[in-house]
Amino acid sequence: MMLEKEMLKLLKQMISEDRLNHSLGVRDTAIELAKIYEIDLKKARIAGLLHDCAKGLSNNNLLKKAEKFGIVIDGVTIIVPPLLHGPVGAEFAKRKFKINDEEILNAIRIHTLGSEEMTSLEKIIFLADYIEPNRKCSGLDKLRKIARSNLDLAVRKACDRTLKFHLDNHDVIHPQTLATRNAFLRKGG
Numbered sequence: 001m002m003l004e005k006e007m008l009k010l011l012k013q014m015i016s017e018d019r020l021n022h023s024l025g026v027r028d029t030a031i032e033l034a035k036i037y038e039i040d041l042k043k044a045r046i047a048g049l050l051h052d053c054a055k056g057l058s059n060n061n062l063l064k065k066a067e068k069f070g071i072v073i074d075g076v077t078i079i080v081p082p083l084l085h086g087p088v089g090a091e092f093a094k095r096k097f098k099i100n101d102e103e104i105l106n107a108i109r110i111h112t113l114g115s116e117e118m119t120s121l122e123k124i125i126f127l128a129d130y131i132e133p134n135r136k137c138s139g140l141d142k143l144r145k146i147a148r149s150n151l152d153l154a155v156r157k158a159c160d161r162t163l164k165f166h167l168d169n170h171d172v173i174h175p176q177t178l179a180t181r182n183a184f185l186r187k188g189g
Contacts, residue, residue: 002097007049010096015056023052025132026125033124036148040121047107047125050097054089055082062088076174083174086112114155114180123151130158156184 002010012020030048034041057065059081066073066084069091077083090109093099107125110118114126131144131154143161147154159181166173 004045004049007046007097011049011053014053014092019052019055022132022134023049025134026051026128029128029132030124033128033147033151034121037120037124037151039124043101043104043107043121044124044128046099046101047104047111047121048128050089050093050099050104051108051111051125051129052085052089053092053097053108054085057085057088065091076172079172080174083112086110113174113176114159115176116179116183118155118180120151123155127151127154127158130161152184152187156181159184 011023015023027045027048030044031041033039034044054062054065062081062084063073063078065071065088066077066081069088071084071087071091073084087109090105093105093108099105103119103121106119107122110122111125111129115122118126127147131140131147139161143154143157146157159177162177163173163181165171166177
């Protein structure tokens with residue numbers, strides 16, 4: 001595994017400055033949440049930093065990389081290729097950044113759509129991406145507060161907000177977002 005300084009150097013070549021600032025915000029938020037929930041800080045730091053390492057790719061290149069890496073391209077991701085940046089990013093983390101820890105790779109892989117069964121690290125990266133300080137959407141302060149006391153409730157509320165946004169904008173919705181939301185609703189989130 002590379003040193004963080006080396007990761008940053010490579011990451012700067014792969015994503016825009018704005019995306020890098022977002023990734024640094026996610027890293028810092030992930031560390032903060034990991035301290036609260038007593039999760040491995042190094043894993044949170046690395047997953048937070050690298051979660052969007054494939055975000056700089058064009059839609060066409062995301063589809064090509066997904067195919068090359070054997071990632072399933074479903075009926076929604078073919079229409080909305082940016083949803084592939086998590087799975088492609090996990091492969092980049094493994095191949096370019098030499099990350100072999102499956103928990104880190106899975107957190108990167110599912111950080112956009114979530115999953116019905118998420119580890120604490122996966123929940124933290126999913127939420128840190130949503131609530132990091134550079135995001136300025138209304139109502140995020142309330143979600144930030146919830147994330148510091150109840151991860152499951154925060155995941156469900158983040159999914160609710162995502163679904164509402166996509167419905168309001170008449171966007172295609174990936175069924176995994178709904179499955180994640182429903183699973184966390186059943187868990188009492």
